Amino acid sequence: MTVSFEKFLEKLQVPHSGKPLSVLRNPDLEPIPHANRVWGFWSFFAYWGLPNFSAAAISIGSALLSLGLNVKQSIGAIVVSNIVIALYTAMNSNPGFKYHIGYTLDQRMLFGIYGSSVGIIFRIGLSVVLYGYLSWMGGLCLNLVFSSWSKNYMNMKNTFPESVPMTTRDCVAFLIFQLIQMPLSFIHPRKINRAGVMFSFMTLFSIIGLLAYFVSKNGGPGPIYYQGVELTSSQRSWMWMLAMTIWYSGISPVMANQSDYSRYASNKVGMHSGIALGILFAGTFAPVAGMFCASASQGLYGEPLWLPTDMVLKFLEDGYTAKARCAAFFIGISFTGAQIVVNMTQNGYACGMDLAGIFPKYINIVRGTLFVQLISWVVQPWTFFNTSSAFLNSMTSFGIFTTPIMAINVVDYYVVRKTRIAVSDLFTMDPNGAFWFYHGFNLRAIFALTVGVALGLPGLVFSINTKLPVNAGMNNFFNGYTFFSVIVSGVLYYILTLIFPYKQRLGAVDTKDYFNAFSLEECEALGMEPYTPALEGEYIELEIGNVSSRKANAEGDVEQGKSEGSKSELEIREEIKE
Numbered sequence: 001m002t003v004s005f006e007k008f009l010e011k012l013q014v015p016h017s018g019k020p021l022s023v024l025r026n027p028d029l030e031p032i033p034h035a036n037r038v039w040g041f042w043s044f045f046a047y048w049g050l051p052n053f054s055a056a057a058i059s060i061g062s063a064l065l066s067l068g069l070n071v072k073q074s075i076g077a078i079v080v081s082n083i084v085i086a087l088y089t090a091m092n093s094n095p096g097f098k099y100h101i102g103y104t105l106d107q108r109m110l111f112g113i114y115g116s117s118v119g120i121i122f123r124i125g126l127s128v129v130l131y132g133y134l135s136w137m138g139g140l141c142l143n144l145v146f147s148s149w150s151k152n153y154m155n156m157k158n159t160f161p162e163s164v165p166m167t168t169r170d171c172v173a174f175l176i177f178q179l180i181q182m183p184l185s186f187i188h189p190r191k192i193n194r195a196g197v198m199f200s201f202m203t204l205f206s207i208i209g210l211l212a213y214f215v216s217k218n219g220g221p222g223p224i225y226y227q228g229v230e231l232t233s234s235q236r237s238w239m240w241m242l243a244m245t246i247w248y249s250g251i252s253p254v255m256a257n258q259s260d261y262s263r264y265a266s267n268k269v270g271m272h273s274g275i276a277l278g279i280l281f282a283g284t285f286a287p288v289a290g291m292f293c294a295s296a297s298q299g300l301y302g303e304p305l306w307l308p309t310d311m312v313l314k315f316l317e318d319g320y321t322a323k324a325r326c327a328a329f330f331i332g333i334s335f336t337g338a339q340i341v342v343n344m345t346q347n348g349y350a351c352g353m354d355l356a357g358i359f360p361k362y363i364n365i366v367r368g369t370l371f372v373q374l375i376s377w378v379v380q381p382w383t384f385f386n387t388s389s390a391f392l393n394s395m396t397s398f399g400i401f402t403t404p405i406m407a408i409n410v411v412d413y414y415v416v417r418k419t420r421i422a423v424s425d426l427f428t429m430d431p432n433g434a435f436w437f438y439h440g441f442n443l444r445a446i447f448a449l450t451v452g453v454a455l456g457l458p459g460l461v462f463s464i465n466t467k468l469p470v471n472a473g474m475n476n477f478f479n480g481y482t483f484f485s486v487i488v489s490g491v492l493y494y495i496l497t498l499i500f501p502y503k504q505r506l507g508a509v510d511t512k513d514y515f516n517a518f519s520l521e522e523c524e525a526l527g528m529e530p531y532t533p534a535l536e537g538e539y540i541e542l543e544i545g546n547v548s549s550r551k552a553n554a555e556g557d558v559e560q561g562k563s564e565g566s567k568s569e570l571e572i573r574e575e576i577k578e
Helices: 003-012 041-053 061-065 071-099 103-111 116-149 168-186 189-218 233-256 268-301 308-318 322-358 365-379 382-386 395-416 423-427 443-464 472-479 481-499 520-526 546-559 569-577
Strands: none
Touching (some): 041 189, 041 233, 041 322, 071 103, 071 268, 103 116, 103 322, 103 395, 116 322, 116 365, 116 382, 116 443, 189 268, 233 322, 443 472
């Protein structure tokens, strides 16, 4: 490699303000310092309330009712599913809260220093797809704002041919929505919490307004509410299971990378109570309100309106009055803001964090977020809403990939490691490190993940290609993978750890706070030496003897008259950083 090319690569490195930078480490990957952990009850309520208050969540009833369930049974499935989601989320929050590490380092803990790419790539793929999906939905919400300003915009002539599955108006709003999001890449994820709290209350009031308007104008909940059920007892049970999976699946990627945001928590009680309220209240109220609005709109217009964007455009078309325009503007701003915060926190920033884990020297959160913003249009999100694309049938598949990861994470953290982690081992490729496993890969976890994912794939194929003969057992596993994948992957992983027990530093914790991440109280509880400036450049190699062995070799070289022997310990450490 030429000197000029080395200098070019050095210029491409992420800004790191003198902090260590290596193939495993950059400032965005390090544990969050105590002073930066500022998320409390309302931040976590907003983080979980916003996706449940979003336009997509309100319309989930259309999918549940299409299974043959009625409104009451759909509500029951949502309530039970929310309880499961809250429990899964709480358990996945604690590694991030206690050790202040994100999803990326979680994956090193589970799958190994190199094997972590498996879980990270899963999450990157989902982030790109969902970022495009939510951006298109955000454009539809932004349409309400523009339509409240101009009737000509609302009635804009479509210049696209019929073969193109979108209108000119929707395309314009989508492009503008994408441009609005881009500057937010330069805002640190922890600082977007206040906007999240504001928009969570704005969308809550908007949903209450829509519910009151449609039910009041119709004089009751409408015909859908009174529909019966024609399923047999067995069919109803499996449809309940599938309904829970559909609701769970859309939120499962957020649950899997919960550590990305639980590491910002200022206190455990506030975090868990905010999560519980955001999931149990918002996650129940919004979809229930959506079903009542759709039922009332069917009574009013002869067809159900599931998306709040369709509801608002409908009453604008009925009467383009000052009152209607004012309501459309407020509702449009509320849902547009909600889509921005949800998309950035759960897909944009999340993808930036994941890419930083794969290319730490050259990608940080800002660069990774810009990447997903630029590439998300490739998934053509307009087809998700306007065509009968097979993707619509596979929306319930997201959890197939993330649920086994969550199950392995819970078993590994609570049962195998008993909540004890040596954080600095997550930044070393030394074979004696706790997370090196077999050449950097934890084959136990990878095998358990593969089995859990593989068992769900046949059901996914059946849902996409309805012409194939269905295997009842595989199809039922897919319908209920919310529970079955947890059991399969979690139990299998634990059995493998019993058969092939870990030998490297199991249960070890750091004796020093190398990252200035822990408060004095936390250091005392963990038996850890508090951070001092003298520890700034120190790596785990100092703990496990790697630097010591390097130094001993260097001293031996001095005796032999080699130039290496003139190197100081500081120089040796600098070599390791590189």
